[in-house]
Amino acid sequence: MIQKKSFTTFTMLLACFLCGSLFFGCKQKEKPEFLFRASLIVNENHTWFQAFEYFGQTLEERSNGRMKLQVYPSEQLAKEIEAIRLIQAEVIDMTVTGSMLNNWFELAAFCELPFFFKDTIEARNFIHGPIGKEMEHQMINVTGLRPVGYFQRGPRHLTSNRPIKHPDDLQGLIVRVPNVPSFVTAWSALGAKPTPMAFSEVFTSLQQGTIEAQENPFDLIKNAGFYEVQDYINLTEHVISWGYPVIGEKQFQKLPEDLKTIFLKAAKDMQAYERHLFTENEKHIKDELAAKGMTFIEVNKDAYIKKCEDAIYSSLSNDMKKVYKKLKNP
Secondary structure, three states: OOOHHHHHHHHHHHHHHHHHHHHHHOOOOOOOOEEEEEEOOOOOOOHHHHHHHHHHHHHHHHOOOOEEEEEEOOOOOOOHHHHHHHHHOOOOOEEEEOHHHHHOOHHHHHHOOOOOOOOHHHHHHHHHOHHHHHHHHHHHHHHOEEEOOOEEOOOEEEEEOOOOOOHHHHOOOEEEEOOOHHHHHHHHHOOOEEEEOOHHHHHHHHHHOOOOEEEEOHHHHHHOOHHHOOOEEEEEEEEOOEEEEEEEHHHHHOOOHHHHHHHHHHHHHHHHHHHHHHHHHHOOHHHHHHHOOOEEEOOOHHHHHHHHHHHHHHOOOHHHHHHHHHHHOO
């Protein structure tokens, strides 16, 4: 019979042997040559996050583990404008952005200029046209961010706890807006009190009454759970927009040519994957929001446009006014 002390010693030796066998029999997972970190404003259920997860898997597989992506949702790493600055400082590497870049160069205002594009076809033509290409050039050379595709967004609508059919119904309403000058201009002209605020702070602020309304596409209204603190979606459709998945230009240029090629092809596939998710989501999201208890309000859109278009145009620089006119009257 094996004595207790001998049994303990035997067990320890066996454990050591097994550990040693595992250690020498298996290679330790090698660290990637390039580790990217992406900060997103949306949570894990949003199509952007799902697309970035797909992108990360694709990068790792096609580069044989030389590249890896970590995705942080819900502004865990930084709020959107801070994320841009952190990318510029090479602290993090990627995000999705658009009109927020108006804080660096004015052409970015067209990404989400209120009541500018009539539909997604106009927006798509702009993206692929000369002004859209100039925007991409400025993103790289002025902001230090390289766009690697674009994500179409649904129209932005105003949510509230009372129906807002006409701009007159907006008087004094405290509306959260992103930190974008044209948004502040438009909602001020409409009679509201626009309050710039990070997206991650909006739900709590609505809950506490710090703000009374906010505006976003259906997917973000659902994604952020605004149906829990807002009763109405006023179908203002005031912005047709898109977002750019971007990487810091400095970070991108550090990649060898073979990895640059893999990265850009994977990003192109990410855009196609996100477009599929977005299209499928748009088919039923309005019904889902209605099922959550939200009521949809048809608005006098012409009255909205008439009340704020002069203010938006007047807020533009002379150079931007020329572009505005050219795009409106080709």
